Amino acid sequence: MSQKLDASPAVIGIDIGKNSFHIIGQNQRGGIVLRQKWSRGQVETRLANLPPCLIGMEACVGAHHLSRKLQTLGHDARLMPAKYVRPYSKGQKNDFRDAEAIAEAVQRPTMKFVATKTADQLDLQALHRVRERLVGQRTGVINHIRAFLLERGIAVRQGLRSLRSELPGILATRTDVLSPRMLRIIEDLAGDWRRLDERIEDLSSEIEALARQDKGCERLMTVPGIGPIISSAMVAAIGTGDVFSKGRDFGAWLGLVPKQISTGDRTILGKISRRGNRYLRALFVQAAWVVLVKVKGWERYGLKSWIEAAKKRLHHNVLAIALANKLARIAWAVLNKGRAFECVNTEETASRAA
Template structure:
């Protein structure tokens, strides 16, 4: 059965809607305020609805699915390729339809509210973590100007700053001591906030069966990595195989092939940056604690470290973990 198609250029307040026939030919164009969008979509016949994946699109996808529509979200980079003419809101809505009707354009799954809640915790932790590191680096830089050097570790900063403030022999003036004390207090507040958010993520990871299994079966995958894996995709079965999921994360080499001569380069810098970093850091921790383990995976990892070095081995283990995580998530879906 062929359904009418609807392309929506999502926004904060004003939505531009293109209603088209099953082939994608525009029938009418509508501009609506946010408070009228739900009622409009509820009165439409069952349709294929294409949204540009952006802030708020998961909310609307869940709402439109509740009205009986079939909803697909299209990544912005794909929408841009199919825009005709200058950029305006109606052209963006038509581009959503054009991209969504293409069989080779992958859609973005709709995440549940639980996934979005956990993902929001992760984003908040990442933001506060960056702020904590920035304030810590600023403290080190300011003190270095007065001949006081603090090591680049969280523990050293926590121990050293009170000692510096109490030391009457250094060059710090009264005003500078007051500034350092204020910035150190701000740094401590951010550090405490990081731990609070981390604890909330870990509690969520311990109560979900899928995330508990990820931590149990994968080397170097802890609560943060398990949570990031679960929230990365709405439907893991959208990937045909584990290699596609690893490529989505950014853990496969870039390829430059011409004349049937394949050439593999370094791993991608795109993809899911935070998830990739967590998997690689976890893999490095697994390598550090490899010890004298004799299970097949440890033997493979030890041989890989000896043959290719720790950095490449860490990426290889992260890639393997991503593939196995995809299989676990598919089984649980």
Template structure:
């Protein structure tokens, strides 16, 4: 029987920061999509991305633009005000996450691993309450969901893609951090022969998952 390690109040507070970060990012995306959809009803469109949203906000703020009726402009200004509040809250949340990662010795040591930034280091400190509950690094990688799925029978081992079970938040950030390392290696080179050989044999995204697994074991 496997038991859940007890988290300290500080670790629970860090977990709240990360959960709030996810919620705020979803709200920012939701409000941005709402602004884009509503204003497109009047024939005003902009490129995909944050720069496109900024252009739409300029149209909303311009009272002399006759393409948007008065009532619609009022509604869009309300959405723009909500978006501005959410952006400020996201910045404040990110500052606290960065400070939490730099505040502890463990967080600073984790950030020394290539592909592990302040956000991921803080998440590991918060979510992995007691690393000794994992016997090996592979057990931690399996808990995150970065190990192959087995479809074995009749004495034949068949390994598929990663299981995608376990902690989705850590898995996502590990893969994103690994992709950043790979993109840097493709542009500037790397002294890690293991990674060079892997990139020569596999696509970049497959190599990123393998590197994420390796980073989890190092953690």
């Protein structure tokens, strides 16, 4: 019986590639009993013939799909950030060594895992990725237009709306400094801008419609400053938030807390760590600025008192980050506990520093 247990893998590490997968299997004693290279089509078939075991993978492209498939086969599939796997690699780097490091890392009791995303989460995340790319392209087009106008001595006020409203008049009246070729170039860029606006609007409408249909997103939208874009991005990123034990962990994962470099009895805190999901962190910071601009509208939530107290000791940029962290922690609690945000006692809420 002991020989059979030693011969069958209890833990498997998979190094995912585009067309080939490198497999390392360890028995209950940690010995390597499986060391093979499989094609993409062989992975599910061969793992279906093995008894249920713990399977580790790095959270990379295609990992969420494979994790869901392996879970349906009865395996305990877990995903890990690649940076947490790297310390377990020994010797020279190759695919089998990477798979062995994954098998070692997945057994660690203190390992931080990545929740497997559902197909709906991946679809929603894809919408946000495309929208983010289009917004970046639109910013590039606008910067091109501004730069070309400045080269001709034409300065436009800051803000997207200012440029949009003034550009037609500039193209019609400033032919004294704008050559026919430059007019054509800027008109083409303005056309690109309009097309990007239309695509961004279509994607935003689709995301908003999906957010209205999701119960988690609806609860998140009860939090001040959070609308369809932020709520759907958060659900796409963390699902129900079960991977975090408390809101403070979620705020730290987003990189909204100071970077700590402490030793001995000295506690040294620096700038925010900026780790985790950059896109979601930026959205929460934007939400914080919205609340700061319209702080009077959030009096019933106790935020005004908290903000007024924080203003006395924090720079306005630091205050925005602190408020973003506060909103992120509230949002995690709303999402994870399954209850809409309510503030029963504003005075009590204002006295808390969360």
